[in-house]
Amino acid sequence: MNARxxxxxxxxxxxxxxxxxVLPADALxxxxxxxxxxxxxxxxxxRSLPLAVALPRTxxxxxxxxxxxxxxxxxxxxxxxxxxxxxxxxxxxxxxxLGLARLNRILEIDPRNRLARVQPxxxxxxxxxxxxxxxxxxxxxxxxxxxxxxxxNVAENAGGLHCLKYGLTTHxxxxxxxxxxxxxxxxxxxxxxxxxxxxxxxxxxxxxGLLGVVVEVTVKLLPKxxxxxxxxxxxxxxxxxxxxxxxxxxxxxxxxxxxxxxxPAIAAVEAYAPCGYPADAQAVLLCELDxxxxxxxxxxAHAEAILREAGADSVRVAVSAEERAxxxxxxxxxxxxxGRLAPDYYCxxxxxxxxxxxxxxxxxxxxxxxxxxxVANVFHAGDGNLHPIILYDAADAGAxxxxxxxxxxxxALCVEAGGSVTGEHGVGVEKLDAMCAQFLAPEIExxxxxxxxxxxxxxxxxxxxxxxxxRCAEFGRMHVHRGALPFAHLERY
Amino acid sequence: MNARxxxxxxxxxxxxxxxxxVLPADALxxxxxxxxxxxxxxxxxxRSLPLAVALPRTxxxxxxxxxxxxxxxxxxxxxxxxxxxxxxxxxxxxxxxLGLARLNRILEIDPRNRLARVQPxxxxxxxxxxxxxxxxxxxxxxxxxxxxxxxxNVAENAGGLHCLKYGLTTHxxxxxxxxxxxxxxxxxxxxxxxxxxxxxxxxxxxxxGLLGVVVEVTVKLLPKxxxxxxxxxxxxxxxxxxxxxxxxxxxxxxxxxxxxxxxPAIAAVEAYAPCGYPADAQAVLLCELDxxxxxxxxxxAHAEAILREAGADSVRVAVSAEERAxxxxxxxxxxxxxGRLAPDYYCxxxxxxxxxxxxxxxxxxxxxxxxxxxVANVFHAGDGNLHPIILYDAADAGAxxxxxxxxxxxxALCVEAGGSVTGEHGVGVEKLDAMCAQFLAPEIExxxxxxxxxxxxxxxxxxxxxxxxxRCAEFGRMHVHRGALPFAHLERY
Numbered sequence: 001m002n003a004r005x006x007x008x009x010x011x012x013x014x015x016x017x018x019x020x021x022v023l024p025a026d027a028l029x030x031x032x033x034x035x036x037x038x039x040x041x042x043x044x045x046x047r048s049l050p051l052a053v054a055l056p057r058t059x060x061x062x063x064x065x066x067x068x069x070x071x072x073x074x075x076x077x078x079x080x081x082x083x084x085x086x087x088x089x090x091x092x093x094x095x096x097x098l099g100l101a102r103l104n105r106i107l108e109i110d111p112r113n114r115l116a117r118v119q120p121x122x123x124x125x126x127x128x129x130x131x132x133x134x135x136x137x138x139x140x141x142x143x144x145x146x147x148x149x150x151x152x153n154v155a156e157n158a159g160g161l162h163c164l165k166y167g168l169t170t171h172x173x174x175x176x177x178x179x180x181x182x183x184x185x186x187x188x189x190x191x192x193x194x195x196x197x198x199x200x201x202x203x204x205x206x207x208x209g210l211l212g213v214v215v216e217v218t219v220k221l222l223p224k225x226x227x228x229x230x231x232x233x234x235x236x237x238x239x240x241x242x243x244x245x246x247x248x249x250x251x252x253x254x255x256x257x258x259x260x261x262x263x264p265a266i267a268a269v270e271a272y273a274p275c276g277y278p279a280d281a282q283a284v285l286l287c288e289l290d291x292x293x294x295x296x297x298x299x300x301a302h303a304e305a306i307l308r309e310a311g312a313d314s315v316r317v318a319v320s321a322e323e324r325a326x327x328x329x330x331x332x333x334x335x336x337x338x339g340r341l342a343p344d345y346y347c348x349x350x351x352x353x354x355x356x357x358x359x360x361x362x363x364x365x366x367x368x369x370x371x372x373x374x375v376a377n378v379f380h381a382g383d384g385n386l387h388p389i390i391l392y393d394a395a396d397a398g399a400x401x402x403x404x405x406x407x408x409x410x411x412a413l414c415v416e417a418g419g420s421v422t423g424e425h426g427v428g429v430e431k432l433d434a435m436c437a438q439f440l441a442p443e444i445e446x447x448x449x450x451x452x453x454x455x456x457x458x459x460x461x462x463x464x465x466x467x468x469x470x471r472c473a474e475f476g477r478m479h480v481h482r483g484a485l486p487f488a489h490l491e492r493y
Numbered sequence: 494m495n496a497r498x499x500x501x502x503x504x505x506x507x508x509x510x511x512x513x514x515v516l517p518a519d520a521l522x523x524x525x526x527x528x529x530x531x532x533x534x535x536x537x538x539x540r541s542l543p544l545a546v547a548l549p550r551t552x553x554x555x556x557x558x559x560x561x562x563x564x565x566x567x568x569x570x571x572x573x574x575x576x577x578x579x580x581x582x583x584x585x586x587x588x589x590x591l592g593l594a595r596l597n598r599i600l601e602i603d604p605r606n607r608l609a610r611v612q613p614x615x616x617x618x619x620x621x622x623x624x625x626x627x628x629x630x631x632x633x634x635x636x637x638x639x640x641x642x643x644x645x646n647v648a649e650n651a652g653g654l655h656c657l658k659y660g661l662t663t664h665x666x667x668x669x670x671x672x673x674x675x676x677x678x679x680x681x682x683x684x685x686x687x688x689x690x691x692x693x694x695x696x697x698x699x700x701x702g703l704l705g706v707v708v709e710v711t712v713k714l715l716p717k718x719x720x721x722x723x724x725x726x727x728x729x730x731x732x733x734x735x736x737x738x739x740x741x742x743x744x745x746x747x748x749x750x751x752x753x754x755x756x757p758a759i760a761a762v763e764a765y766a767p768c769g770y771p772a773d774a775q776a777v778l779l780c781e782l783d784x785x786x787x788x789x790x791x792x793x794a795h796a797e798a799i800l801r802e803a804g805a806d807s808v809r810v811a812v813s814a815e816e817r818a819x820x821x822x823x824x825x826x827x828x829x830x831x832g833r834l835a836p837d838y839y840c841x842x843x844x845x846x847x848x849x850x851x852x853x854x855x856x857x858x859x860x861x862x863x864x865x866x867x868v869a870n871v872f873h874a875g876d877g878n879l880h881p882i883i884l885y886d887a888a889d890a891g892a893x894x895x896x897x898x899x900x901x902x903x904x905a906l907c908v909e910a911g912g913s914v915t916g917e918h919g920v921g922v923e924k925l926d927a928m929c930a931q932f933l934a935p936e937i938e939x940x941x942x943x944x945x946x947x948x949x950x951x952x953x954x955x956x957x958x959x960x961x962x963x964r965c966a967e968f969g970r971m972h973v974h975r976g977a978l979p980f981a982h983l984e985r986y
Contacts, residue, residue, distance in 0.1 A: 250604065446947070
């Protein structure tokens with residue numbers, strides 16, 4: 001159903017000629033060398049050159065490109081900054097990449113109604129920068145926020161360090177304008193509390209470019225917290241740290257950020273960009289409380305007491321902006337630091353109910369031993385959003401395949417724990433099989449019916465995000481899922 | 494498209510016989526006298542007797558009822574407690590009412606993961622009561638919360654007094670189980686942060702029973718705020734009160750509740766159940782801050798300063814739970830109190846960007862004069878969710894028609910202000926024309942494609958929530974909308 005679009009009605013030449021009629025010369029790339037920078041997104045293991053890249057400057061040009069592709073039955077892959085980690089913007093060899101980076105204007109900052117209206121190519125950080133003079137900010141902050149665009153954030157339902165308190169992208173949108181594959185402009189959501197009709201704003205969010213192309217986004221802005229305190233707590237075991245997270249949540253505290261790093265991650269950071277994390281800790285928690293001054297003081301004291309009761313060996317409190325930045329710098333350097341420990345690494349993204357953190361982390365450690373691959377953990381503990389990082393060497397025979405199988409096993413563990421196969425990175429091409437572990441056949445079929453309701457010829461980013469029923473049927477023959485354990489070798493956890 | 498289901502394949506007798514085969518005798522009503530209590534919901538102006546009422550006790554019975562209705566091509570209207578105000582649960586004369594009130598078990602309260610798993614017939618309040626021993630509560634609290642069911646709350650995306658801080662129903666759900674018209678069970682959402690695939694949990698929420706029947710709901714539970722302070726501020730004009738709301742929001746305060754009542758509402762309450770609201774105020778604001786103690790103290794002081802700067806003639810602070818309950822009692826008595834002022838009243842539900850409160854309230858006052866009908870305002874000011882209450886006498890010739898036209902004009906004003914034709918009451922049968930003012934034809938058509946993706950024969954609550962394209966075309970011939978003013982006579986505001 002989702003596999004490939006209907007057969008095209010003309011040649012590549014016809015398509016390029018048709019696109020050239022609706023786009024200025026500098027907005028259409030088709031030479032091999034020009035296409036090369038678009039061959040992959042952040043999931044660099046997958047690469048493919050598209051037929052052409054369209055780089056429109058106006059919404060009218062986007063409408064024309066989509067209409068042209070629909071007429072020629074050519075698939076279209078929308079692309080923001082290409083920072084996605086699951087291959088959502090991977091080109092199709094017989095398709096057009098629709099790059100939206102040139103639509104990068106901030107159309108309106110409205111402090112009275114606390115909203116910003118922007119074009120899809122505006123970067124995540126640029127919104128907060130434009131809102132800063134009014135004491136406001138845009139809350140979701142994926143680690144790629146300097147580069148990633150709001151259009152891509154909508155497509156992937158991006159998260160970040162502050163989701164626990166401020167929610168994912170879907171919780172921070174008011175309205176979007178979308179162009180359908182037929183070139184029609186639709187508006188979903190409103191500037192007010194709620195909009196009637198089916199919630200197509202939420203449906204579009206996280207739909208990975210399969211339903212329409214977002215050309216305008218109205219986001220909520222929040223007042224910048226006046227004050228913050230950051231606690232750095234060291235634990236003698238991952239288990240103790242995971243239990244501390246559960247206690248903080250149970251106590252009703254909602255930290256602005258609540259991150260965990262385990263021993264391998266701490267060691268990597270201290271070797272690469274030392275920032276004073278306790279050398280002997282098996283795990284550290286970074287717990288930041290933000291808000292108005294009195295609240296922060298009281299909540300930080302409460303959190304500190306909980307961390308000590310939960311067995312923290314030490315708790316350091318960073319108060320000034322400089323001190324906090326220094327403590328955060330270790331967390332932010334974790335990925336490059338881990339990159340120095342092994343030739344390659346693979347970052348997994350799964351989520352679980354927070355109460356299951358201790359068991360699932362034990363399960364990951366056991367899988368790491370079983371597969372003979374080191375795993376470091378640096379993740380959004382407060383959300384239950386795991387990022388196990390598998391360290392491997394692609395030059396070793398079989399290591400890559402073993403890494404992929406370990407990744408799949410970790411995601412299966414997340415599903416078993418009542419969680420899901422993505423936290424914030426999306427499905428793209430990376431997790432099509434994992435989707436088969438997450439959903440039953442009738443649910444996958446319902447997804448395809450939704451796709452068909454927007455894009456009956458399957459031209460928008462086909463083959464991504466939702467596996468075909470056939471793929472899941474084949475997957476199911478190899479693995480039992482839901483109700484039984486998805487992978488026989490996991491039975492012992 | 495949405496109008497009526499395909500022609501049935503048998504008689505009423507055949508259908509009843511088929512339903513009797515899948516339901517125990519006490520779970521199927523078909524005598525006229527037994528059907529009578531189901532002839533309307535909270536929108537009592539619309540009444541209709543269904544063919545039959547099914548009152549299943551198990552999910553298997555629900556599946557069987559839906560499958561039977563699908564086979565007989567008979568429409569099905571799901572019903573919780575029937576407290577909805579837009580006619581969403583109005584029976585169809587040729588259809589079955591599927592009452593879900595008997596599925597009223599709380600399946601699980603999980604304090605560790607802060608969630609509750611319940612059947613659809615559990616009342617809103619019962620969830621908070623079951624969670625109370627753990628210091629937790631379920632946040633959305635529509636004023637019908639003693640009676641209304643969580644299944645109905647999901648169908649209507651219910652709100653309440655605390656939406657500003659805690660969100661609508663859609664922001665407080667983790668997972669739902671749904672039965673399709675074909676009797677298939679699907680799960681959307683997960684117990685973790687996020688679920689992959691299209692966000693069908695959000696799509697189902699607020700879909701007014703048109704896409705599927707919710708049979709299990711997992712909601713988020715929140716820690717009960719430790720402390721609260723309620724400010725009662727009196728203003729010499731509605732304008733001044735509306736401006737104060739805008740200032741509170743702009744200052745970054747997020748009150749647990751921020752309600753406004755105008756002079757007619759205050760007078761009605763003081764005549765009916767006096768609770769000491771200032772007798773000479775043209776408007777009062779009730780602003781409740783909740784949270785941890787220090788935060789509440791600081792925020793209440795900040796809010797009081799803003800209210801005074803905004804021109805409040807007086808600000809009373811209620812601290813103890815008893816004092817706060819006394820001040821809230823006036824707000825809660827507002828509807829019955831207004832009911833004594835006129836033989837009939839009609840409560841409108843619309844929402845607007847909060848910054849537009851002053852102009853829209855002025856516009857409503859002007860419309861009230863123009864139509865010669867008194868309008869009182871009691872509403873969720875912090876959300877921009879208006880509830881203008883039109884007072885009239887249905888016995889007066891033409892009054893009812895004039896009331897309806899005034900209501901439509903008020904909603905048009907909301908749309909013009911960038912808002913929407915519902916805040917929290919849904920569309921049902923009441924606001925089908927208003928939907929035509931809110932949406933353009935391609936958006937309405939997209940809604941129908943979504944409906945078709947779940948329910949190709951149009952058997953689930955047909956004729957509700959989404960108008961037919963034909964109805965909107967006829968509406969459009971009478972009124973211009975979006976881009977121009979929807980109602981010619983509003984041009985002067």
